[in-house]
Amino acid sequence: MKLNVFFLDDEIDLCEQFQEFFSSEQIAITVFTDPLKAIEESKHQKPDLFFIDYRLPNTNGDLVALSLNQTAPMYLLTGEISVNVYYPFKGILVKPYDFKQIQEILDLEIQEKN
Amino acid sequence: MKFVRAIGNVQKNNRGQPIRLIGTCQDLTKVTQLETENQFILDSLGIGVWKFNPVDQSLYWDKSMYRLFDIHEEDFSGHYEAWENSLTPEAKTRAVEELNQALSGVKDFDTVFEIYTKKRGKRFISGKGIISRDANGNPSVMYGVNMDVTEKVNMEKSLKEAEVKLIHTSRLASLGELSAGVAHEINNPLAIINGAIELMKKNPNDVVKNAERLETISKSKERISKILNGLKKFSRASEGAALKDCSLIDLIHESLSLTEIIAREKSVTITVDNQSVQKIQCNDIEIEQALINLISNAIDAIKQLNERWIKISIHDDLDFIVLRIMDSGQGISKEIEHKLFDPFFTTKVVGEGTGLGLSITKGILNDHKASIHLVSGISNTCFEIKFPASKV
Ligand SMILES: Nc1ncnc2c1ncn2[C@@H]1O[C@H](COP(=O)(O)OP(=O)(O)OP(=O)(O)O)[C@@H](O)[C@H]1O
Ligand SMILES: [Mg+2]
Numbered sequence: 001m002k003l004n005v006f007f008l009d010d011e012i013d014l015c016e017q018f019q020e021f022f023s024s025e026q027i028a029i030t031v032f033t034d035p036l037k038a039i040e041e042s043k044h045q046k047p048d049l050f051f052i053d054y055r056l057p058n059t060n061g062d063l064v065a066l067s068l069n070q071t072a073p074m075y076l077l078t079g080e081i082s083v084n085v086y087y088p089f090k091g092i093l094v095k096p097y098d099f100k101q102i103q104e105i106l107d108l109e110i111q112e113k114n
Numbered sequence: 115m116k117f118v119r120a121i122g123n124v125q126k127n128n129r130g131q132p133i134r135l136i137g138t139c140q141d142l143t144k145v146t147q148l149e150t151e152n153q154f155i156l157d158s159l160g161i162g163v164w165k166f167n168p169v170d171q172s173l174y175w176d177k178s179m180y181r182l183f184d185i186h187e188e189d190f191s192g193h194y195e196a197w198e199n200s201l202t203p204e205a206k207t208r209a210v211e212e213l214n215q216a217l218s219g220v221k222d223f224d225t226v227f228e229i230y231t232k233k234r235g236k237r238f239i240s241g242k243g244i245i246s247r248d249a250n251g252n253p254s255v256m257y258g259v260n261m262d263v264t265e266k267v268n269m270e271k272s273l274k275e276a277e278v279k280l281i282h283t284s285r286l287a288s289l290g291e292l293s294a295g296v297a298h299e300i301n302n303p304l305a306i307i308n309g310a311i312e313l314m315k316k317n318p319n320d321v322v323k324n325a326e327r328l329e330t331i332s333k334s335k336e337r338i339s340k341i342l343n344g345l346k347k348f349s350r351a352s353e354g355a356a357l358k359d360c361s362l363i364d365l366i367h368e369s370l371s372l373t374e375i376i377a378r379e380k381s382v383t384i385t386v387d388n389q390s391v392q393k394i395q396c397n398d399i400e401i402e403q404a405l406i407n408l409i410s411n412a413i414d415a416i417k418q419l420n421e422r423w424i425k426i427s428i429h430d431d432l433d434f435i436v437l438r439i440m441d442s443g444q445g446i447s448k449e450i451e452h453k454l455f456d457p458f459f460t461t462k463v464v465g466e467g468t469g470l471g472l473s474i475t476k477g478i479l480n481d482h483k484a485s486i487h488l489v490s491g492i493s494n495t496c497f498e499i500k501f502p503a504s505k506v
Binding site for chain 2: 099
């Protein structure tokens, strides 16, 4: 079964690049620029992994993670100098993030899933 | 020597002529000595005591009060006006309002006001009072003390000014939140550039798509340059820089290139309406800083509201250019209005506001012979600045 990945960032370019680069036979990626849509959609599908941007319009990635109410691992993406978060993210990736590192995270989750 | 209090009533005949005086005498030597001592202490401390009757507006002053206010006892009207007339025009509105608030029981009378004296010029006087009320709660009499606090006020002022200068010259003020936004705004396009490069490496033969990716890289690079250009100006010392003729609208757009980051994040819509053809003579960096302070304040004020907009407009008014920055907020309360431009006055929590934004803005505008004030009588918050137009 494919790994179901959600990617949330208000920069449309980053969403498109992520989807184009990492989509594969083993990975299905759904991208969102709107936090509310991501929260809504995660109720219907059951994502295996989340990538969430920190600075979002009217909210932040920490608050979104808290309100997602999911058990799947979440990674925070951030361009800030420093962030304080309450949610126990599995990792925090600083922008500009390393694609190799993301590939490794994805590979690891595929292994876990199978 | 003894002090005696004599109280008496005159008895008159039916034609109204006095015929007899009936009364009592009381030995007050002890009491008077005490009062004299008290008066001596108050005098030497420079504390004046007063009593005010709000019903008939009569006013009693002790000896120290005459000295504090520099008024001869025989020139004193014994009436409320004696106090009000001594206030400087700048102090009057607020001091009178505070007295009325105290009388109506809104808050205690505890204030500092400025008076004008003949010999010693303007003095700052602290005033405290207590009020006795009748059975219906109406004020029947008010007692209070006054003290000259001019030296203290002046010292505090110069201390504050020195601090403001320090921060002003280092140009750090109100850049705090800005720099956090700036880091984010640089790292995001960097992430996009990085992503585009990764995709090009992965698909080296995809000519059409790679051309698009190069375009994305170049756009992101532009985004970064714009931010850095905006910032560079603030790190450069602009003190003593020559004045230039600038069009205000260009300066507004420059300021927006920095503040729009935060505005976008808080979903604040900013519109600009330009009806001016004149130019101003200015230090552009300073004016941009002043504008940034005002725009940041407006964003802060409305970011939690349902309706979030800022309207910036400029138009010519004879030899002036009028700039208005209006936001969707509901104005600023009378309570704090007179403190807005004071250094370190802030309603924001520690770490979020230094309270220097508006005082620096005012300082910059003063240097440019421009004025700023809060527009009253409208339902939204609006600051208006009047720049003299450049003569060339
Ligand atoms: N547009 C506005 N709407 C409502 N209140 C405002 C507005 N502009 C300023 N104020 C009030 O004036 C106060 C002083 O503003 P000022 O810019 O001097 O300091 P600050 O914004 O609190 O701190 P800093 O500028 O250092 O971030 C603010 O704390 C706020 O209460
Ligand atoms: Mg401010």
